[in-house]
Amino acid sequence: MSKALINKLCIVGVGLIGGSLARALKKAGAVNTVVGAGRDETHLEKARTLGVIDEWQTDIGEAVQGCDMVVLAVPLGAMQQVFAQIAPHIADDMIITDVGSAKASVVEAARAVFGSLPATLVPGHPIAGTEKSGVEASFAELFQNRRIIITPLETSEQSAVQKVEYMWQACGAEVVHTSIEHHDEVLAATSHLPHMLAYALVDTLARMDARTEIFSYAAGGFRDFTRIASSDPDMWHDICLANRDALLKMLHRFTADLQQLSKAIENNDSDYLKETFARAKKARDEFCDG
Amino acid sequence: MSKALINKLCIVGVGLIGGSLARALKKAGAVNTVVGAGRDETHLEKARTLGVIDEWQTDIGEAVQGCDMVVLAVPLGAMQQVFAQIAPHIADDMIITDVGSAKASVVEAARAVFGSLPATLVPGHPIAGTEKSGVEASFAELFQNRRIIITPLETSEQSAVQKVEYMWQACGAEVVHTSIEHHDEVLAATSHLPHMLAYALVDTLARMDARTEIFSYAAGGFRDFTRIASSDPDMWHDICLANRDALLKMLHRFTADLQQLSKAIENNDSDYLKETFARAKKARDEFCDG
Numbered sequence: 001m002s003k004a005l006i007n008k009l010c011i012v013g014v015g016l017i018g019g020s021l022a023r024a025l026k027k028a029g030a031v032n033t034v035v036g037a038g039r040d041e042t043h044l045e046k047a048r049t050l051g052v053i054d055e056w057q058t059d060i061g062e063a064v065q066g067c068d069m070v071v072l073a074v075p076l077g078a079m080q081q082v083f084a085q086i087a088p089h090i091a092d093d094m095i096i097t098d099v100g101s102a103k104a105s106v107v108e109a110a111r112a113v114f115g116s117l118p119a120t121l122v123p124g125h126p127i128a129g130t131e132k133s134g135v136e137a138s139f140a141e142l143f144q145n146r147r148i149i150i151t152p153l154e155t156s157e158q159s160a161v162q163k164v165e166y167m168w169q170a171c172g173a174e175v176v177h178t179s180i181e182h183h184d185e186v187l188a189a190t191s192h193l194p195h196m197l198a199y200a201l202v203d204t205l206a207r208m209d210a211r212t213e214i215f216s217y218a219a220g221g222f223r224d225f226t227r228i229a230s231s232d233p234d235m236w237h238d239i240c241l242a243n244r245d246a247l248l249k250m251l252h253r254f255t256a257d258l259q260q261l262s263k264a265i266e267n268n269d270s271d272y273l274k275e276t277f278a279r280a281k282k283a284r285d286e287f288c289d290g
Numbered sequence: 291m292s293k294a295l296i297n298k299l300c301i302v303g304v305g306l307i308g309g310s311l312a313r314a315l316k317k318a319g320a321v322n323t324v325v326g327a328g329r330d331e332t333h334l335e336k337a338r339t340l341g342v343i344d345e346w347q348t349d350i351g352e353a354v355q356g357c358d359m360v361v362l363a364v365p366l367g368a369m370q371q372v373f374a375q376i377a378p379h380i381a382d383d384m385i386i387t388d389v390g391s392a393k394a395s396v397v398e399a400a401r402a403v404f405g406s407l408p409a410t411l412v413p414g415h416p417i418a419g420t421e422k423s424g425v426e427a428s429f430a431e432l433f434q435n436r437r438i439i440i441t442p443l444e445t446s447e448q449s450a451v452q453k454v455e456y457m458w459q460a461c462g463a464e465v466v467h468t469s470i471e472h473h474d475e476v477l478a479a480t481s482h483l484p485h486m487l488a489y490a491l492v493d494t495l496a497r498m499d500a501r502t503e504i505f506s507y508a509a510g511g512f513r514d515f516t517r518i519a520s521s522d523p524d525m526w527h528d529i530c531l532a533n534r535d536a537l538l539k540m541l542h543r544f545t546a547d548l549q550q551l552s553k554a555i556e557n558n559d560s561d562y563l564k565e566t567f568a569r570a571k572k573a574r575d576e577f578c579d580g
Binding site for chain 1: 488494548
């Protein structure tokens with residue numbers, strides 16, 4: 001067997017992210033064996049048939065046996081349970097990371113299970129994804145040129161941090177480090193708040209009497225704007241509650257700004273409207289191309 | 291000269307929409323001569339050089355002379371002034387239509403100028419566009435398979451309505467009729483409100499201390515969600531005020547829903563969150579593919 005970066009990798013939760021990670025590492029020749037773990041046999045067997053994983057286990061404790069890397073790619077609400085399941089099986093050289101969209105809650109879950117945090121635990125979060133979910137939607141290129149945020153803990157061993165970095169770099173991603181608090185604030189602003197707005201908008205319209213007609217007149221701009229409202233509802237439920245405080249802070253800030261915009265429209269305040277729209281356009285044009 | 295649907299077409303305002311209409315009609319062989327009208331000579335000459343229009347005039351009264359079709363493709367705030375400029379030059383067989391995103395305000399503007407509305411006036415609105423603006427962004431396929439809403443007036447002659455329909459059909463569009471009130475409500479919901487949310491979100495983030503970092507972590511979902519915030523600020527200023535009442539109604543409804551969602555997050559109300567997200571996802575998946 002060739003010397004790959006990872007000899008035996010366990011992915012707990014073989015969905016869009018977990019599946020894409022397995023595909024990317026296999027494509028890069030960076031892993032020898034991928035073990036999938038989860039609750040649904042049919043789903044795991046499909047992942048195996050697709051060639052995403054090599055073998056699978058529904059017993060997560062057994063799945064991690066002999067693995068040098070374990071990636072938790074389950075919804076945030078399931079993290080603590082998974083930590084509890086792997087806890088008795090952790091070896092000194094078994095690196096543990098995750099892909100959760102909120103980081104403080106993952107560390108809390110780990111602390112609740114382990115008491116003092118394992119030196120091989122390195123939380124992470126790939127800033128990548130689509131509105132689709134499930135292993136069928138996974139693809140090897142998902143992380144290419146995307147950023148992966150890792151939030152090493154005070155307890156994290158340098159060698160563990162490095163191996164997690166190498167893993168994501170092997171997928172074509174750029175790895176950056178931030179604090180947990182900063183990660184959770186930035187993600188509340190750029191991802192969690194926009195998802196709330198998209199869900200809320202589609203739901204507002206879906207509950208109107210003219211809903212069928214309203215949606216039939218939706219053009220390209222609306223399609224783009226609401227794409228993230230097709231994301232997995234249960235996953236987003238977990239994210240909302242896991243990053244509750246940071247998200248609420250952003251929701252309140254945005255709601256206040258939106259109310260001021262409404263006031264400006266009510267008052268025919270042309271200057272306010274033109275300035276706000278121009279400032280937003282300038283910011284959008286500066287940071288995004290297209 | 292061959293017998294085209296339109297012999298001489300005047301487009302007042304040769305931007306994304308006006309320019310794309312000219313291109314589409316030329317490509318379809320549905321027009322003999324296109325006259326561009328506007329205020330900016332450099333801009334009009336560029337449109338001529340690009341082959342979008344055949345000739346141009348900065349005197350709008352002169353531009354419409356001898357035209358059998360006049361399309362007002364100027365910002366909503368300029369409609370009344372343009373109506374006033376063409377009023378002395380209107381011939382009995384000169385059909386007048388527009389592409390404004392709010393229809394009640396266009397009819398008000400016409401009424402303010404004409405007193406009793408011309409029988410050849412047929413307001414319209416193509417449900418098409420991009421976040422770009424200007425004649426450089428125009429293309430002949432913009433209206434293909436898109437809907438054009440026309441809102442014929444009680445005063446509109448049947449032959450005028452028909453010619454406007456034929457014009458848009460020649461561009462590959464599907465023409466539907468609605469009432470002005472209904473148009474303005476539906477557009478407030480599907481277009482004007484989403485634009486307000488995108489502008490407000492980008493502006494909220496752009497005014498945060500961590501703005502540079504926040505934007506640097508924005509992924510694909512954010513890019514799609516905020517694309518419409520790159521739209522023309524002055525045009526959207528006009529739309530806000532032109533469709534003020536319908537837009538305010540939608541803004542208030544949405545804000546109330548968003549506040550309820552915030553409350554649910556605050557109260558860890560899992561059922562509310564899961565149900566709302568699931569309902570939104572279902573609606574989005576039903577009416578949009580991708």
